[in-house]
Amino acid sequence: MIQTHNLSKVYANGVVALANVTLYIEKGEFVFLVGPSGAGKSTFIKLVIRSELPTEGTIIVGRRNLVYLRPREIPFFRRNIGVIFQDYKLLPNKTVYENVAFALEVTEAPPREISRQVAAVLELVGLAARAHVRPAELSGGEQQRVSLARAIVNRPHLLLADEPTGNLDPDTSWGIMDLLLEINKRGTTVVMATHNKEIVNRMRRRVIALEAGRVVRDEPKGVYDET
Amino acid sequence: MRLRTFGYLFREACRGLSRNGLMAVAAAGTITVSLLIMGIFAIIVTNLNSFGDRLKAQIQVRIFLAPDVSLEEAEGLREEIKSFKEDGVRRVRLVTREEAAAEMEKLWGVPELFTGLGENPLPNSLVVELGPGAKVERLVRKIKTLPGVAEIVYRDLIRSLLLVAQIVSVVGVTLILVISLGVLYIVVNTVRLTVFARRREIEIMKLVGATDWFIRWPFVLEGMILGLIGAMVAAVILSKGYYFLFKSASQITWLPLVPEARINQLLLLVLFPAGIFFGVAGSLLSVKRFLRE
Numbered sequence: 199m200i201q202t203h204n205l206s207k208v209y210a211n212g213v214v215a216l217a218n219v220t221l222y223i224e225k226g227e228f229v230f231l232v233g234p235s236g237a238g239k240s241t242f243i244k245l246v247i248r249s250e251l252p253t254e255g256t257i258i259v260g261r262r263n264l265v266y267l268r269p270r271e272i273p274f275f276r277r278n279i280g281v282i283f284q285d286y287k288l289l290p291n292k293t294v295y296e297n298v299a300f301a302l303e304v305t306e307a308p309p310r311e312i313s314r315q316v317a318a319v320l321e322l323v324g325l326a327a328r329a330h331v332r333p334a335e336l337s338g339g340e341q342q343r344v345s346l347a348r349a350i351v352n353r354p355h356l357l358l359a360d361e362p363t364g365n366l367d368p369d370t371s372w373g374i375m376d377l378l379l380e381i382n383k384r385g386t387t388v389v390m391a392t393h394n395k396e397i398v399n400r401m402r403r404r405v406i407a408l409e410a411g412r413v414v415r416d417e418p419k420g421v422y423d424e425t
Numbered sequence: 426m427r428l429r430t431f432g433y434l435f436r437e438a439c440r441g442l443s444r445n446g447l448m449a450v451a452a453a454g455t456i457t458v459s460l461l462i463m464g465i466f467a468i469i470v471t472n473l474n475s476f477g478d479r480l481k482a483q484i485q486v487r488i489f490l491a492p493d494v495s496l497e498e499a500e501g502l503r504e505e506i507k508s509f510k511e512d513g514v515r516r517v518r519l520v521t522r523e524e525a526a527a528e529m530e531k532l533w534g535v536p537e538l539f540t541g542l543g544e545n546p547l548p549n550s551l552v553v554e555l556g557p558g559a560k561v562e563r564l565v566r567k568i569k570t571l572p573g574v575a576e577i578v579y580r581d582l583i584r585s586l587l588l589v590a591q592i593v594s595v596v597g598v599t600l601i602l603v604i605s606l607g608v609l610y611i612v613v614n615t616v617r618l619t620v621f622a623r624r625r626e627i628e629i630m631k632l633v634g635a636t637d638w639f640i641r642w643p644f645v646l647e648g649m650i651l652g653l654i655g656a657m658v659a660a661v662i663l664s665k666g667y668y669f670l671f672k673s674a675s676q677i678t679w680l681p682l683v684p685e686a687r688i689n690q691l692l693l694l695v696l697f698p699a700g701i702f703f704g705v706a707g708s709l710l711s712v713k714r715f716l717r718e
């Protein structure tokens with residue numbers, strides 16, 4: 199699903215975010231991306247969604263080599279990827295339903311299709327009853343579930359999660375993890391950048407550890423840190 | 426783009442306007458004030474042009490012919506000059522030396538003025554009457570090249586007035602262009618504030634795979650609506666203002682203003698496209714920066 203070769207990213211201010219990262223993430227995998235702040239986790243996600251271009255190396259997502267992706271192809275490429283963030287990135291003036299439907303509106307999907315898919319995905323994340331409230335009226339966990347619903351409503355092959363539990367209490371975090379596992383079970387590849395030691399250690403999935411932009415550890419059923 | 430999608434984008438534009446009400450009012454207000462200034466200049470320039478045309482219509486160009494030009498040749502010249510319709514020639518009259526002498530005797534009130542001299546020193550001449558929109562300078566240049574023409578005379582005062590009117594028109598048009606750039610700058614900055622308030626929306630749209638045009642359209646439509654509102658307000662103010670000016674100036678015979686109907690037509694043709702242009706260009710330029718981020 200994701201293949202990188204000697205992937206490097208150096209920002210204009212000279213900061214080396216990623217250095218010679220070579221990785222292969224298979225379709226259907228559930229991968230944790232761990233490491234201290236500034237290790238390059240978020241940069242890796244930005245490169246995968248083609249929000250940034252690598253300074254060197256190649257990155258292939260699906261079958262697309264992102265280095266050669268033309269700017270006008272980017273929106274269509276992104277429709278196959280779901281992304282969730284620590285700060286949810288919801289539109290405060292839209293209802294839960296509208297926030298989720300938004301991802302389908304941009305694809306010009308037919309209205310009937312939109313309402314059917316949004317209803318199904320809100321059912322999955324347990325927010326069907328709250329479809330017509332605005333994000334401000336929801337708890338952090340509920341907001342993250344809306345964000346997750348929006349990310350998967352397009353049925354993406356790949357779901358990227360950048361610190362999705364960063365603002366949530368442990369119980370709520372497990373609720374989100376259960377959903378991510380469910381989505382993964384249905385065939386979507388999940389890549390999650392996290393600082394949450396407990397979640398990583400309990401789930402025992404593949405762990406890729408980054409430090410100063412380099413892969414320092416890649417274990418199939420890893421833990422947060424070796425110590 | 427599908428009609429359904431356009432409907433969605435139009436609804437989004439209306440929502441955007443109602444959500445950022447104060448900024449929308451500021452942007453529409455900026456466009457209104459700018460269009461008012463532009464409209465005033467457009468009205469001035471139109472009136473000056475019309476004034477110039479009226480002056481031109483009063484001009485008589487008198488062509489004195491060389492002594493060796495026969496009456497037949499003079500008649501030929503008259504026909505030729507009469508054919509310069511594209512320069513605004515309306516009528517050409519041949520004034521023979523005898524007719525000229527009679528005219529002068531009548532004008533001075535001295536009968537047989539030239540009989541005493543024994544010889545009539547006046548040449549045959551052609552009097553050219555011009556219509557509105559006449560190209561006097563060009564016509565004179567053309568006539569000068571014709572054989573048999575000795576001298577061309579037309580009223581210098583009118584020429585000077587025309588020159589002043591022409592200069593004011595050029596300055597007016599230049600000012601309109603300069604103002605346009607200024608307006609665009611102000612509109613871009615005002616709209617940019619509304620776009621800045623919605624940069625998060627743009628970021629999320631990009632994230633879920635919206636194309637750049639899908640993102641731009643609501644802003645373009647908003648700009649269009651704001652431009653139309655601005656143009657409408659400016660047009661109403663200017664039209665009413667001109668109506669009162671026209672009414673009070675109707676007594677001044679030497680200052681014939683362009684009729685209101687023509688000014689209203691001008692406002693319609695200038696302000697509405699300009700308003701839409703400023704609104705749309707302002708939106709496009711403002712969104713551009715956020716799309717690149």
